[in-house]
Amino acid sequence: MMTSLEHSEPVGSMWQRFLQSFTDGWHYFVRFVLTSLHTVSDGIRDWGHAFWTQFVAVQQQLTASIANFATAVAAADLWLVVVYWLLLLVAIAGVIGAFVPALPGITLIVGAVIIWGLIHGFSGLGWAIGVSVVALLLSIAVDYLAGIIGAQKVGASQWGQIGAFVGMALGFFGLIPALPVGGPIFGILLGTVLGAFVGEFLHRRDLKLWLRVQQSFRVGIAIVVGTLVGNLLQGFLAIVAFLVFLLATWGSV
Numbered sequence: 001m002m003t004s005l006e007h008s009e010p011v012g013s014m015w016q017r018f019l020q021s022f023t024d025g026w027h028y029f030v031r032f033v034l035t036s037l038h039t040v041s042d043g044i045r046d047w048g049h050a051f052w053t054q055f056v057a058v059q060q061q062l063t064a065s066i067a068n069f070a071t072a073v074a075a076a077d078l079w080l081v082v083v084y085w086l087l088l089l090v091a092i093a094g095v096i097g098a099f100v101p102a103l104p105g106i107t108l109i110v111g112a113v114i115i116w117g118l119i120h121g122f123s124g125l126g127w128a129i130g131v132s133v134v135a136l137l138l139s140i141a142v143d144y145l146a147g148i149i150g151a152q153k154v155g156a157s158q159w160g161q162i163g164a165f166v167g168m169a170l171g172f173f174g175l176i177p178a179l180p181v182g183g184p185i186f187g188i189l190l191g192t193v194l195g196a197f198v199g200e201f202l203h204r205r206d207l208k209l210w211l212r213v214q215q216s217f218r219v220g221i222a223i224v225v226g227t228l229v230g231n232l233l234q235g236f237l238a239i240v241a242f243l244v245f246l247l248a249t250w251g252s253v
Contacts (some may be wrong), residue, residue, distance in 0.1 A: 036081065040229075080119070080120065083116075083119060087116050088112070089111045090108050090109075093108055093114075094107065094108030096239045097233070098139065098231065099145075099231050099232055099235040099238075101227055104240045105234055106139045109132050109135070109136075109238060109241045110132045110241075113245050122253065128241075128245045132244070135241040139233075139238070142232050142237075146227060163197070165195065167198070168195065170195070192224050192227060193221065193224055196216070196224075198214040
């Protein structure tokens, strides 16, 4: 009878099969790693090629745009372009000034339109000139009527209106010591109120002191409110005049 040791596999044969299995597994692992690296490298290479192609295309387009712009500037009169942009800045300053009391507004826009017409020619400027002049006339009427109507609604006298004008001028030039900060805009508002108050107070000597103070204060507030409403309307007119000027001249530069 044979023992179990006689039927068992030799130790050397088992070791050989173990080594063969380990070697085969290592080969599979190395092949998997190499295949993965190859796939990743191919993806990176394709992405890099696509990125470089897109970068070169964008660079070419940018270079062409710069060249076209340089050609256009060289073909045009450079001084004319500079003058046009300066006039646009003047017109923009006119729009801002239309919203601020005591500052030039639509007058600057009218001046910009006329100067551009004298330099470049008045062809195509008919609408721009007409709208800006009409806007200027309307702004003058609004500036006059806004303060007058506001003052008349509270029964302001001529003294109150004159005082408001004097106070506005003093506030604009910073001659009111009661306003250490805030700039000319707040100085104009405070100066208008104080000027209208003082002028109305001096005129209403027929009223009792408290009624005199009340009436003077109402006149000052009414004139300021009327002035602010008038400036809003003037600002709207200035924006319209500026846009018409811009549309009429933009394509000619």
